[in-house]
Amino acid sequence: MSFHPQMPYGTPQWHRSERVLADEGPPFAFTPENRQKLEEIASHYPPERRVSAVLPALYLVQEQQTHLTGNAMAHVAEVIGCSRAHVEDVASYYVMFFTKPVGKYVLQVCRTLACALNGAEHVTAELCRQLGVAPGGTDAAGEFTVMEMECLGACDRAPVVMVNNEHWHECQSPEAIQALIRDLREKGVAALTGCHHTKE
Ligand code: FES
Known part of the structure; x- marks a missing residue:
């Protein structure tokens, strides 16, 4: 049963949250501007909750290189202070994060x-x-x-x-x-x- 006549629920072409490991990609580091933006955003959270800035950090990665790679998520984990698995969990849960290249x-x-x-x-x-x-x-x-x-x-x-x-x-x-x-x-x-x- 689907509200959509051409896209029944459960078909493989559905875009849904799922754990898809991103390619490692080239080495990644935030540009100085984006790192500064991230630090400004993180300053709004208590220091012990710095990990809460993971969502804006992932948006900044996408601004910088359109999609998330393994190396980018590892960098986010390092600068935010959490495990790479935590970053990958967040990235794979939300559909607005892309683990494959997308268009402009x-x-x-x-x-x-x-x-x-x-x-x-x-x-x-x-x-x-x-x-x-x-x-x-x-x-x-x-x-x-x-x-x-x-x-x-x-x-x-x-x-x-x-x-x-x-x-x-x-x-x-x-x-x-x-x-x-x-x-x-x-x-x-x-x-x-x-x-x-x-x-x-
Ligand atoms: S159903 Fe399309 S915006 Fe809510």
């Missing part, structure tokens, strides 16, 4: 009830058709990755596509998503006009 733009289409009833599968199908990928795939140019996600918290404006964990494009349709891809190709990040997370 990660387009996450909500497929939960409100979005499914409002045509999310048509948005996903159009994205996949335009980019020549299956859900979870990255286009040949390495620009766009398409993923299907669970509720993105904007159900009253379904269907919703979130770009790069930060920009919500709402009330989407195959035509709207075609326009978004075209605008991203032409204007880059300036095309991300949807609702934003505020960092404050």
